[in-house]
Amino acid sequence: MSEEKLGILGGSPVNSEPWPETNTIGDEEKKAVLAVLDSGLLSGFRAVPGEDFWGGPQVRELEAEWSAYFGASHSVSFNSLTSGLFAAIGAVRIGPGDEVIVSPYTMAASVTCVVAYGGIPVFADLEPESYCLDPASIEEQITPRTKAIVIVHLFGYPADMDSIMEIATRHHLTVIEDCAQAPAGEYRGRYVGTIGHIGGFSLNRHKTIQAGEGGVMITEDSDLALRMQLIRNHGEVVVESFGLEDVANTFGGNTRMTEMEAAVAREQLKKLDGLNSARIGLAAYLDRRLSEVPGIEPQRLQHVNDKHVYYLYAMHYDENVVGLPRDLFVEAVRAEGVELRQAYVRPIYLEPMFQQKRAFSKGNFPFISEFHNAKGAYDKGICPVTEAAYERELIFGNFARWPLTKGHMDQIINSFQKVIANRNVLLAAKAV
Numbered sequence: 001m002s003e004e005k006l007g008i009l010g011g012s013p014v015n016s017e018p019w020p021e022t023n024t025i026g027d028e029e030k031k032a033v034l035a036v037l038d039s040g041l042l043s044g045f046r047a048v049p050g051e052d053f054w055g056g057p058q059v060r061e062l063e064a065e066w067s068a069y070f071g072a073s074h075s076v077s078f079n080s081l082t083s084g085l086f087a088a089i090g091a092v093r094i095g096p097g098d099e100v101i102v103s104p105y106t107m108a109a110s111v112t113c114v115v116a117y118g119g120i121p122v123f124a125d126l127e128p129e130s131y132c133l134d135p136a137s138i139e140e141q142i143t144p145r146t147k148a149i150v151i152v153h154l155f156g157y158p159a160d161m162d163s164i165m166e167i168a169t170r171h172h173l174t175v176i177e178d179c180a181q182a183p184a185g186e187y188r189g190r191y192v193g194t195i196g197h198i199g200g201f202s203l204n205r206h207k208t209i210q211a212g213e214g215g216v217m218i219t220e221d222s223d224l225a226l227r228m229q230l231i232r233n234h235g236e237v238v239v240e241s242f243g244l245e246d247v248a249n250t251f252g253g254n255t256r257m258t259e260m261e262a263a264v265a266r267e268q269l270k271k272l273d274g275l276n277s278a279r280i281g282l283a284a285y286l287d288r289r290l291s292e293v294p295g296i297e298p299q300r301l302q303h304v305n306d307k308h309v310y311y312l313y314a315m316h317y318d319e320n321v322v323g324l325p326r327d328l329f330v331e332a333v334r335a336e337g338v339e340l341r342q343a344y345v346r347p348i349y350l351e352p353m354f355q356q357k358r359a360f361s362k363g364n365f366p367f368i369s370e371f372h373n374a375k376g377a378y379d380k381g382i383c384p385v386t387e388a389a390y391e392r393e394l395i396f397g398n399f400a401r402w403p404l405t406k407g408h409m410d411q412i413i414n415s416f417q418k419v420i421a422n423r424n425v426l427l428a429a430k431a432v
């Protein structure tokens with residue numbers, strides 16, 4: 001097999017069949033949505049105090065079931081996790097000039113939620129094994145202005161929460177966990193999202209469980225829960241009836257989940273354990289088989305009680321050992337019919353908003369204003385581990401997912417081995 005001509009050079013690929021898509025929607029979700037449609041009550045919210053303020057029956061059931069699953073005191077649903085993160089930052093009372101430590105390697109909403117309230121995102125670097133924030137780097141970024149940390153459990157891998165919470169407690173910081181990619185992932189036997197002060201989950205269509213769109217925030221703190229509920233539902237007109245003295249950041253929008261989405265999410269939550277088990281099983285098989293491929297290493301868990309839930313299957317790529325530049329390797333593997341990808345996202349601070357320090361229509365607020373001067377804070381080079389992952393060291397795929405099988409995992413390994421066995425032919429062909 002490995003001596004055969006590479007797909008990229010016109011040979012037959014390892015795999016010529018498209019892999020099956022993941023579709024977790026079944027009869028249960030269809031029945032649940034039809035029942036909502038039959039009821040005529042497609043959304044249950046009104047911006048008035050009283051029962052309607054908390055959402056329709058499906059939304060409230062979902063929140064109760066979410067709390068029961070995660071062992072949380074409060075769940076607050078939203079139309080997306082982006083909205084939930086914005087509400088969380090608002091609830092923590094972040095304001096102009098406040099610093100929030102964030103990850104540079106994540107979906108943008110885990111950072112822009114800070115900017116929305118005039119706060120300053122301060123980027124800490126990643127821990128090279130997990131691609132989650134490195135506690136030592138977090139500590140280096142703390143100043144008297146630091147108010148909170150947004151942790152991302154990237155790809156489904158749990159961040160080092162004990163160290164992070166120890167730092168946060170010492171410096172009186174609030175910790176928000178972005179668990180979009182790690183629903184029911186565990187750190188030392190505890191669900192991620194339940195360790196910090198607020199945890200957030202996404203139900204967008206790419207996630208392990210989905211409702212089309214949607215997000216759920218969990219917390220033990222009833223004040224934070226109420227403030228998130230106010231922000232999702234025009235809090236400005238009801239704050240008095242809740243007796244809130246500090247009304248800062250309680251003005252809201254309409255970021256509510258619909259009843260159809262909640263009905264789908266309730267059914268999906270029942271499937272989460274099974275879908276995660278399938279991911280973990282495939283990842284364990286891939287981990288074992290990757291030992292046959294020098295230069296490509298799977299992510300290794302730091303502790304037996306940690307649970308990676310493999311939203312994405314990430315690997316460390318060592319160009320010197322593999323003998324091919326990463327982009328050429330990925331291109332050649334893709335030509336073998338395997339959906340490998342490189343890098344993930346550009347480090348967020350390299351995006352134009354940070355490079356130009358331009359978020360709003362006038363001036364450089366919040367980055368440079370009477371409240372703060374973040375000059376130089378977003379220069380290239382500030383997070384070397386992140387930049388190395390982005391530029392050279394990270395490859396990944398949406399591999400470890402139902403309904404893929406060990407046969408598909410074998411195709412990944414076969415394609416890696418075939419490309420590596422033919423690397424000199426490939427390099428020579430590319431040189432002409």
Ligand SMILES: Cc1ncc(COP(=O)(O)O)c(C=O)c1O
Pocket residue numbers: 080081082083106107109110152178180181201202203204213214215
């Ligand atoms: C790490 C992370 N945070 C936040 C989000 C935002 O979630 P949503 O699409 O529900 O707004 C995503 C979604 O891709 C994500 O992956």
